[in-house]
Amino acid sequence: MSQAVSQASEAVVRPTSQTKLVEIRGLEKRFSLSGDFLDQLRFERGKLVRRQNYVHAINGVDIDVQRGEALCVVGESGCGKSTVARMVMGLLSPSGGEIHYDGQRIDHLSPRQLLPYRRRMQMIFQNPYASLNPRMTIQQTLEEPLRFHHPDWSRERVRQQVTEVMESVGIDPDWGKRFGHEFSGGQRQRIAIARALVVDPEFIVADEPISALDVSIQAQVLNLLMDAQRDRQLTYLFITHDLAVVEHFGSRVVVMYLGRVCEIAATSQLFAKPQHPYTQALLSAIPRLEDDRPDHIRLSGEVPTPVNLPSGCVFHGRCPHANERCRQEVPELIVADGGTRVACHAVEEGRITA
Amino acid sequence: MALLEVNNLDVRFALRQGEVRALRDVSFTLDRGERLGIVGESGAGKSVAAFTILNLITKPGYIAGGSIRFDGQELTTLKPKALQKIRGNKISMIFQDPMMTLNPVLTIGDQMVECLKAHRRIGSREARNVALNKLRQVYIPSPEKRLDQYPHELSGGMRQRIIIAIALLLDPDIIVADEPTTALDVTIQAEIMTLLLELCEKHNVALILITHDLGVVSQVTQRTLVMYAGRVIEQGPTREIINDAQHPYTQGLINALPQMATPGHRLNQIPGAMPSLANIPPGCAFHPRCSFSKDDAGNLRRDCREQVPGFVTSGNCRVACHMVRDLVDSEPRDNGRSKTSQEVS
Numbered sequence: 001m002s003q004a005v006s007q008a009s010e011a012v013v014r015p016t017s018q019t020k021l022v023e024i025r026g027l028e029k030r031f032s033l034s035g036d037f038l039d040q041l042r043f044e045r046g047k048l049v050r051r052q053n054y055v056h057a058i059n060g061v062d063i064d065v066q067r068g069e070a071l072c073v074v075g076e077s078g079c080g081k082s083t084v085a086r087m088v089m090g091l092l093s094p095s096g097g098e099i100h101y102d103g104q105r106i107d108h109l110s111p112r113q114l115l116p117y118r119r120r121m122q123m124i125f126q127n128p129y130a131s132l133n134p135r136m137t138i139q140q141t142l143e144e145p146l147r148f149h150h151p152d153w154s155r156e157r158v159r160q161q162v163t164e165v166m167e168s169v170g171i172d173p174d175w176g177k178r179f180g181h182e183f184s185g186g187q188r189q190r191i192a193i194a195r196a197l198v199v200d201p202e203f204i205v206a207d208e209p210i211s212a213l214d215v216s217i218q219a220q221v222l223n224l225l226m227d228a229q230r231d232r233q234l235t236y237l238f239i240t241h242d243l244a245v246v247e248h249f250g251s252r253v254v255v256m257y258l259g260r261v262c263e264i265a266a267t268s269q270l271f272a273k274p275q276h277p278y279t280q281a282l283l284s285a286i287p288r289l290e291d292d293r294p295d296h297i298r299l300s301g302e303v304p305t306p307v308n309l310p311s312g313c314v315f316h317g318r319c320p321h322a323n324e325r326c327r328q329e330v331p332e333l334i335v336a337d338g339g340t341r342v343a344c345h346a347v348e349e350g351r352i353t354a
Numbered sequence: 355m356a357l358l359e360v361n362n363l364d365v366r367f368a369l370r371q372g373e374v375r376a377l378r379d380v381s382f383t384l385d386r387g388e389r390l391g392i393v394g395e396s397g398a399g400k401s402v403a404a405f406t407i408l409n410l411i412t413k414p415g416y417i418a419g420g421s422i423r424f425d426g427q428e429l430t431t432l433k434p435k436a437l438q439k440i441r442g443n444k445i446s447m448i449f450q451d452p453m454m455t456l457n458p459v460l461t462i463g464d465q466m467v468e469c470l471k472a473h474r475r476i477g478s479r480e481a482r483n484v485a486l487n488k489l490r491q492v493y494i495p496s497p498e499k500r501l502d503q504y505p506h507e508l509s510g511g512m513r514q515r516i517i518i519a520i521a522l523l524l525d526p527d528i529i530v531a532d533e534p535t536t537a538l539d540v541t542i543q544a545e546i547m548t549l550l551l552e553l554c555e556k557h558n559v560a561l562i563l564i565t566h567d568l569g570v571v572s573q574v575t576q577r578t579l580v581m582y583a584g585r586v587i588e589q590g591p592t593r594e595i596i597n598d599a600q601h602p603y604t605q606g607l608i609n610a611l612p613q614m615a616t617p618g619h620r621l622n623q624i625p626g627a628m629p630s631l632a633n634i635p636p637g638c639a640f641h642p643r644c645s646f647s648k649d650d651a652g653n654l655r656r657d658c659r660e661q662v663p664g665f666v667t668s669g670n671c672r673v674a675c676h677m678v679r680d681l682v683d684s685e686p687r688d689n690g691r692s693k694t695s696q697e698v699s
Contacts, residue, residue: 076539076540076541076542077539184627186627187627214395214396214566214627214628215395215566215568215607215610215611216395216606216607216610216623216624216627216628217395217627218610219610219611219612219621219622219623219624220623220624220625222612222621223620223621223623226618226620227620241539241540243540244611244612244613245612247612247613247617248612248613248615248617248618248621249612249617249618267617268617281541282540282541284544285540285541285543285544286540286569287543287544287547287567287569287570287572287573288569288572288573288613289568289569289572289596289608289611289613290572298545298548299541299545302509302511302512302542303509303539
């Protein structure tokens with residue numbers, strides 16, 4: 001065991017010239033709906049049979065995160081974007097597929113083996129009201145990860161590091177004695193960001209970090225995240241449903257629908273020329289300031305349940321361009337104009353002109 | 355005469371820590387068939403304003419002053435019995451969370467029939483037909499089946515459609531919608547908003563739309579109120595407010611949107627946060643965050659610090675800001691507006 005740990009930490013120390021920081025290959029995640037073993041047993045035609053139902057949250061996702069970029073994952077609720085984030089962080093274990101971090105496969109590691117990676121990757125959660133421990137002072141909250149990852153550091157050094165990070169995110173170091181509930185949402189999110197930055201990570205997974213905040217506070221927190229990226233050469237995996245934020249913040253965008261990737265493109269490319277019909281509908285649905293009449297692409301129906309996935313392309317039930325092939329064959333990601341990768345038969349066959 | 359006239363509304367909450375003034379001096383009017391947006395961040399008092407119109411403010415809150423006149427009738431002093439005839443009937447409300455609004459133990463049909471029977475003398479079969487008709491109007495697929503389903507069997511977008519159908523059930527004059535799409539996804543939000551807009555226009559229903567999303571306001575409403583710390587700080591035609599906001603807070607709010615900045619660059623943030631209603635700064639509530647409250651030497655302007663700004667008219671908008679007042683006063687009438695906007699922005 002200890003050997004494995006030392007091997008892993010050696011791997012961490014080794015400098016790499018790879019540009020891919022995170023590689024996700026064929027990732028799958030199912031959540032069982034059937035309860036425990038006894039709940040799964042049923043009597044059918046006089047026989048005892050075992051039946052299991054699953055929510056198919058992620059169904060074969062391939063994503064690369066390049067070093068230094070801000071990769072945004074967008075999609076509607078239930079598309080699996082948060083599940084991907086949690087699996088990358090090791091908070092959930094995948095049902096299939098692989099996750100590589102800096103060339104090392106990490107999805108099957110034990111918590112102990114994962115420890116050196118945990119210092120390099122940190123997470124910021126959506127709701128700053130829930131993600132801060134109400135019984136810890138801000139100082140304790142920020143010191144805890146340092147004590148954990150650097151047990152050899154002196155008390156003085158820990159305190160100094162915490163003060164530095166607090167100043168860098170715009171928190172007054174005097175607030176350290178106070179508790180989370182004494183702060184507003186924006187300030188709490190700053191504290192949550194400080195907690196992620198305090199161990200000096202290189203990769204940050206942010207799961208809807210600004211959607212619980214007000215408009216004027218959203219701008220402050222986004223600015224803070226962008227400053228941190230510039231000053232610390234961070235790589236972001238940014239989960240959001242807000243396309244206006246993506247357009248501003250992201251270097252590349254992954255659009256997800258029902259546990260699959262529809263389209264991956266550079267941000268400017270995606271907004272200038274969306275290829276997948278779902279991306280087009282999503283973009284047209286953003287309420288804009290300029291036009292005074294909504295003129296969006298109407299999608300028929302709603303997102304199907306991920307318990308019984310549609311056959312073929314998961315989007316075919318709502319797609320205006322769907323045909324027989326879409327109903328039967330699962331589309332693979334293909335490279336389309338301008339380097340966009342898109343999973344759509346209609347785009348491949350040239351049936352849609354974007 | 356306007357359909358709804360709200361004058362100098364003052365709502366307070368008597369809390370143990372002291373009295374909190376949630377609304378101060380809020381005045382606006384709404385014409386028949388007009389769509390009004392109320393915009394502000396959380397804590398600005400926009401939901402309290404909506405609840406007050408229907409007199410849904412409960413203890414420890416109370417209406418401390420002002421008047422709400424609906425169709426010539428004063429609502430603030432109305433007896434609960436008389437108010438029930440208006441609430442849900444002439445003025446109906448759509449709440450934010452469609453799961454919380456529907457009763458989970460009644461079928462959709464039961465809830466709709468119950469609502470009809472409470473306000474009209476109507477037989478069960480006829481009520482069911484009216485309900486069915488309304489469900490068709492909000493484009494619910496297979497409405498007969500939905501009437502016998504429970505809310506948990508439906509998706510979020512479907513539930514919000516049913517709530518819109520219930521709001522329209524008694525052919526109201528006004529619908530008050532409090533963040534009706536905040537809990538929904540973008541594509542569903544766009545659908546619900548289009549639907550609401552279409553129905554309001556078709557039936558000539560006035561809409562009060564409460565939201566924090568300036569994009570939604572810009573697409574749906576004709577006039578907009580901007581609220582800050584319990585007060586209205588700017589009101590006017592939506593187009594003018596979006597394109598040429600006068601109040602520094604409204605400008606800040608619009609400029610803080612990601613689409614207003616060059617991608618990859620810093621956003622134009624407003625420093626600080628909205629004060630809590632228990633602790634509103636004296637003078638203009640926005641002055642600690644306002645970049646115009648300081649004079650050239652960097653000192654805080656005295657009037658911003660000490661005096662609550664009154665409304666001045668600038669173009670078609672009414673703005674509560676000392677700086678805008680000075681600009682309007684100092685400029686000649688004819689080109690005052692364009693000059694003001696240039697200097698402000």
